[in-house]
Amino acid sequence: MQNNLTLYANSKEAHFKMLYSAFDIVNNINEKIAELSSSTGDNNLSMYENAKNELLRKRIRFIQFSAMLPYKQEKVLEMRCEKGMSWKSIATALQLGVATVKQIFNQIETDAEKYGGIF
Numbered sequence: 001m002q003n004n005l006t007l008y009a010n011s012k013e014a015h016f017k018m019l020y021s022a023f024d025i026v027n028n029i030n031e032k033i034a035e036l037s038s039s040t041g042d043n044n045l046s047m048y049e050n051a052k053n054e055l056l057r058k059r060i061r062f063i064q065f066s067a068m069l070p071y072k073q074e075k076v077l078e079m080r081c082e083k084g085m086s087w088k089s090i091a092t093a094l095q096l097g098v099a100t101v102k103q104i105f106n107q108i109e110t111d112a113e114k115y116g117g118i119f
Contacts (some may be wrong), residue, residue: 012109015082015119022059026052056119065115069108072096076104 018025029052036048066074075094081086091098112118 012119013105016077016112017084018063019059019062019118020078022055022062022084026055026059029055033038061115061118065112065118068115069111073099073104073108073111076101077108080105 008050029048033048033052064079068076072094074088079090080087085093087098087101090096091092091101096104
């Protein structure tokens with residue numbers, strides 16, 4: 001599972017999307033842990049627990065990072081990665097040009113790299 005988490009680092013946008021859905025992913029991991037513990041015992045459960053804990057740590061860092069963003073950056077990130085909106089839809093909603101929205105998103109990616117602990 002740890003390898004799956006690091007694969008998202010190849011695409012920053014995909015990684016942001018994963019972080020927005022982290023709680024759903026953690027719930028799925030918890031369900032798998034419950035299934036495994038009821039059928040096999042506790043022998044291999046630490047792998048799932050480690051993956052869950054790593055994902056939660058990343059989600060907390062992501063929340064801290066997104067809380068520091070200016071309003072427009074936060075909205076662009078949310079609309080693109082949580083709501084899955086197109087560049088054009090985001091631009092329309094924020095009354096900005098598509099190129100400006102993409103530039104804002106690129107700045108978010110740059111800031112995230114500087115912040116550390118997200119990728």
